[in-house]
């Protein structure tokens with residue numbers, strides 16, 4: 001599985017490119033999700049992530065997440081390579097989840113002063129929350145969310161494993177991603193090139209992968225994936 005923000009849309013988590021609604025509508029998410037934006041305006045970026053972290057803390061997995069988890073009982077090995085930072089695959093019971101872009105509930109020192117990454121538990125900190133991000137208790141640099149921003153390297157172990165699994169996949173389901181963000185967007189190409197994988201795209205919209213997939217299942221993943229499971233269970 002390669003998943004993106006669309007798989008969580010039916011849980012009430014706006015997709016990345018739809019994430020800026022209401023007060024946030026005036027900003028471009030691609031401009032906020034960068035280390036340069038955080039350095040320029042730490043409070044703005046921190047407040048955006050706090051808003052999204054609060055939202056994620058209230059949502060539950062949807063039928064799409066549960067269908068993906070259910071595939072583990074039906075296939076020899078299912079790995080979920082996700083670009084999502086919301087933890088909903090894990091909450092639905094998927095046991096092998098590779099998180100390429102981090103986790104919005106975790107935090108680290110912006111300077112990684114004690115080694116990369118220097119994780120910080122913000123529940124142990126006291127600071128003026130109106131002022132912006134807390135200072136790192138070790139060095140005083142700002143604390144930031146443990147997510148991967150544009151121009152930053154992905155976690156090496158996660159990327160290596162995702163690349164290796166993609167290169168030997170028999171089937172890849174690509175669910176709820178626009179397919180424009182690298183290196184995640186390369187995974188289907190690796191699966192096709194190295195193992196001739198059968199590619200299935202689940203998305204209510206055309207996207208960057210639609211042209212190369214073997215099958216495009218047009219619809220929301222919370223509706224399409226349970227039907228896929230049912231069809232598999234009904235096989236003779």
Ligand code: BJW
Pocket residue numbers: 003004005006007009010015016017018033083084085101147148149150151152153154175176177178179180181182183202203204205206207219220221222
């Ligand atoms: C539904 C649905 C429903 C809706 N059911 N579906 C090579 C070429 C060009 C550029 C680059 C390159 N290599 C690297 C880059 C630069 C950059 C990049 O890719 N830029 C592109 C935009 C061009 N990549 C990076 O910087 C990466 N770092 C890197 O490669 O380091 C080395 C390097 C750096 C620089 C140069 C060269 C090498 C890091 C990328 C990190 C991405 N991080 C983010 C933010 C995470 C934290 C946060 O959430 O705030 O990750 S960006 C954002 O995009 C987020 C997402 O995980 C990611 C993907 O988005 P996703 O999931 O596809 O969501 P959407 O919103 O785009 O699409 C939703 C889809 O769901 C749509 O298709 C809907 O139709 C669908 N949908 N409802 C099913 N119910």
